[in-house]
Amino acid sequence: MKIIIDAMGGDLAPREPVLGAVMAHREFGCDIVLVGQEERIRSILEKDNITLPRGITLVNATQVIEICDDPATAWRKKKDSSMTVGLKMLAAGEGDAFISAGSTGALLSAATLLVKRIPGVKRAAVAPIVPTGAGGAVLIDAGANAECTPEYMAQFALMGSFYAEKVLRRENPRVGLVNIGAEPSKGNELYKQVNALLTAAGEKGTLNFVGNTEPVELASENAPDVIVADGFTGNILLKTMEGTAKFIVHNLKSLFTTNLKTKAAYLMLKGNMGGFKKMLDSRETGGTALLGLQKPVFKAHGSSDAYAMLHAVEKAIDYANADIISAIAKDVNSLLLAQEAEQ
């Protein structure tokens, strides 16, 4: 297993991705290729007294894609950027997965054009795992495609289903469509059409569609394994979860520290809050898979520290080990056939 890491991507690059790569190599024993400004990477290692292990190789790339670069063209304009060089290596088979904490938009554009989509797949999608009452679900699409057709979204359902099966290890994953009501007639025109497509796919056994899912049900033990959304709605959902969690945790803390008694209680609890914080911590979830591409590409959070990068490597290994891509390639066509048969 060889993981290619963009050493220059993210707010804390190159230091944190580099240290994370070293940690991941120690922890998982995987080979790692660090792509970026070689001199800077070497000076980080030197500063921390780290001798480059044999399993980690450096590939020099002089340019860096910045957050202000136009996502659509950055990879092409900066041909010697760590992202462009790394993705080209992945496409050429010189690694099993690619990880970057750089701009999501730039990564999506670059990966779509360099690694290419699975034949038949109309759009790549961002598919993070979000906390639910059932132990987490794949949310797809969480922001790659602000404008979607019903067909894109039916494909997201299929891709998310394979991901939930192989990576979350859910048998016959339950696929829900985000919506504002349970009845198939609920929602806007787009969602009514997607409901019809997924119902048909469910009836044909292509996937296990459980119907519309209101976001409030995500707290329940019966929450689906896959949550399908267009990229606009999925992103709103994801960021609302994040915002609400932030808001509550902030308020809890001020509640706990209002007086001496509660402060004492808070201190007693604090040590036990690890598990809870872990669940909400974006560093633990490690980032998000890009699904629909011919090779595993993984987006780490922009604010990834070494620890987050370690987790991103773990998820990227899961993604590379699971045989998702060939499964999608095989079934995306049967989904298309099912749709055509409908018409």
Add this chain to the structure above:
Amino acid sequence: MKIIIDAMGGDLAPREPVLGAVMAHREFGCDIVLVGQEERIRSILEKDNITLPRGITLVNATQVIEICDDPATAWRKKKDSSMTVGLKMLAAGEGDAFISAGSTGALLSAATLLVKRIPGVKRAAVAPIVPTGAGGAVLIDAGANAECTPEYMAQFALMGSFYAEKVLRRENPRVGLVNIGAEPSKGNELYKQVNALLTAAGEKGTLNFVGNTEPVELASENAPDVIVADGFTGNILLKTMEGTAKFIVHNLKSLFTTNLKTKAAYLMLKGNMGGFKKMLDSRETGGTALLGLQKPVFKAHGSSDAYAMLHAVEKAIDYANADIISAIAKDVNSLLLAQEAEQ
């Protein structure tokens, strides 16, 4: 001040709306008209040994709009329902506001056709107050219109702005547009167009537009006072907040009760959690105003108990006291002129 209450609406009707009405009369001294099946209402009062105060009058309505009735036609098919009778009274000036805990869809259709929209307003919208780091914001539209045009949403911004000014008492309310990124070019086609309209309205001084707002910013102290969304997205946002809060509170509780030490700490804190629970409790927020109608109509939560109904009456009084409707009527036309001038 005279508030007309649908005694038959909601899961706990007629008992809880009736008891809530009695509480509200005692608390706020307002006159109340209870509309519903008179015999059932009288037997509830008798059972609780309540003598009908002089300020509360009963109006008999033999039918009840059920959740299974078609929302679009229920009010017309059930002409003697508490909702239809109550709204007709409001339209005829026999009260200052109408409250129902019945079906939102039925209430919207009935109110739009019986009370009518403010001239110039294209769509009525649901505008609950949601918790934010800045002490709450008006979310508009939270679910009335699954399909929106840019013009509808520009009007929501204006209506929400007046509501925030008069009811939340925010000076020159800051209006944000829900979106997946801060730049005006972010989002789908609809949101790009709305951003342009609101930017123009902001430049003309019609409202105080602060730009796109990602939901994660709602936790911040700088959160806007008004959050504009189409009804689909607004409803997803609202229900995601609710679901995430549920999920966290549930997990906190299980975390707190894992061992004797944390259990003891939890018990110490429990008494102080009142304020926190209050903030998340839908009974406290009391429901949501319907904005854009010629008279104040207020939707209480479907699961409203007497206490929730008390709060709904409080909010409905606020709504009726604030001179929002004439302000909307006056400015909705200047907004239209501004739009026309743009074209």
